[in-house]
Amino acid sequence: MTEKIRETGERVTIRTVAEDAGVSTAAVSKVLRNAYGVSDTLRSKVLTSIEKLGYRPSTAARGMRGKTYSIGLLLTEMENAFLPKVVRGAKEVFGAANYQVMIGVGEAQASIEQSLIDSMMDMRMDGVLLVAPRLTGTVLAGYAAKTPLVVIGHHEPSAETFDTVNSDDVAGAREAVCALIASGYRDIHMTSLSQRRFDMPAGEGEVFTMRETGYLAAMQEAGLSDRARIWRLREREGCEGPPLTDLLKVGPRPEAVFCWSDIHALELINLAWSRGVRVPEDLAIVGYDDTPAAGMPIVGLSSVNQQGADLGRQAARAMLSRIEGRTTPEHILLEPALKTRRSSGS
Amino acid sequence: MTEKIRETGERVTIRTVAEDAGVSTAAVSKVLRNAYGVSDTLRSKVLTSIEKLGYRPSTAARGMRGKTYSIGLLLTEMENAFLPKVVRGAKEVFGAANYQVMIGVGEAQASIEQSLIDSMMDMRMDGVLLVAPRLTGTVLAGYAAKTPLVVIGHHEPSAETFDTVNSDDVAGAREAVCALIASGYRDIHMTSLSQRRFDMPAGEGEVFTMRETGYLAAMQEAGLSDRARIWRLREREGCEGPPLTDLLKVGPRPEAVFCWSDIHALELINLAWSRGVRVPEDLAIVGYDDTPAAGMPIVGLSSVNQQGADLGRQAARAMLSRIEGRTTPEHILLEPALKTRRSSGS
DNA sequence: CAAGTTACGTAGAACAGTATACGTAGACTG
């Protein structure tokens, strides 16, 4: 009955290896997971067979009972030039721990994000790492109940079931605005996004909300509250719409603008250039994220660097410890640093 | 014996659904795959149970016998701003066919690329789509024997076992160089990468090789062969090294430079700006890929657009038809188009 | 109305691993 050594076609499975090495499949499995109870002789026998046959364990099968040694990483969109560093940092740590990272791209839609997270769980990935998701804390908690979850770029310090890793956006914004004030600017406006949810407790929410808080705090500390103004632009609208062009009109034009992201800052700097508005003489600009484009000499955009690689690394470490069994939440905050370039004046 | 309805903990499997709907697991599976042999009554019974229980099929288990409805997409690196469009195009087609796309990032190292492809196959993904891989045709053929394989940005027109989708890099380069010639430039140089393999038949190889061919052809057609010069820069060295700065020295400085990629072109345009070399008056520049940075008004870099989204879409279509069973190879070539901006003169 | 199709469902093997219970040989103890 066990004699049917019929050719299984091509695929070399754990059984092929076991047969070749003259041991049981479980023994092979043990060697693979270097579990307890394997002698050196057995181990080497199995290892040579694996080598000889070019065997690779199937992650799919593995996922049914054990772990898959893979992590799902969800990005909201690929266009944001800030993400590569985060990914690189995370991959560095995960790679060292022998985890593979598979990335899903959410196209900036909550529904796509959700279906991707579901897929990652369906694939039995060992954990899911979210970067700047467009999901509410409730939804996140729902996922956290089913899989180890770590979130980057989403402030939720009271979350009990998942970890968050963030740059201190309040401090970053404050630093940027303080630098503008120190350079002598007084009429400092800010560009931000339109709010999607209004029911957030203080200290929670999306990163741009935190940056607004930092902006307002810095303005207030300098006694400039009455000059503060936040231009809320609809997302994906770009800066072509009336709001941002209005910002450049001579009448109400501020002396300086703090942009919640380089996405806005770069559009603004280009818009200014196109209309002959000199930067920083007529308009100083500070961005956020310190993307590669900001660093191009021809652009020279001052921008807050939030150490993407470190965010990624810390998040990956949190994930690993959570996979190891940690259940107490961790909420990590990293210090950003303003990178000063031409666009913010002297 | 079948009476042990002991609580399985939490997980709702195909069995839970079958029990709830009062049918066999196979019936549920059939509904899921909408296979032949399911009555409307049975279908709706199963569907309501699925809905009620919030059941989701496990991709991992699915991978063991059937397909996983997931595609592995391998990117060489994330930094290249040309990739998002390709990904978006591919996701568009895959998404419509209900496939999930999981992305792996190769960090520009062949060994990492290989381990990612292996992982994707270990996860039993239904196909693997490679973008500008650093792998040889032989290695690619090896993978193609084991899984449906489509490659973007790697010319291998004689490959029998996998498909390729490319922009016509020879034509693109020729168009770029012809445009420069038409604008009156004669001393036109090119930047490229250092060759890694020299044993390629004509018509095969990496994209920059093709672009060199197009450059040389255009120069020859204009009788400028003796003025042609290719500066080969080591990869990842950036443009800080001696070669590229040399290019800007007054003595041998060309009138125009065709860069194999915006990566070089942007560095060059910034380098020129920093040194007071006017673009295009002192030096005209044309890049390749038409990345977002090239389109910024402040940069104004002319660049060859190779329709990334279309590349992605075509590749995804090829993948789907290959998964459906096609075995004859397809080698698709798309027409690029030069986007003219300030940097290439009048 | 018996025989032959056709449609619908089901049981159970298969897939490629993990994890656990259990048997055994050798070392250690009193």
Place this chain on the structure above:
DNA sequence: CAGTCTACGTATACTGTTCTACGTAACTTG
């Protein structure tokens, strides 16, 4: 020298699907 402990391997149940083979009921057809 019998009894216990421990280290090591093995057998086997288990995971969540797909898929093949088969049984049965309803519907045609002669």
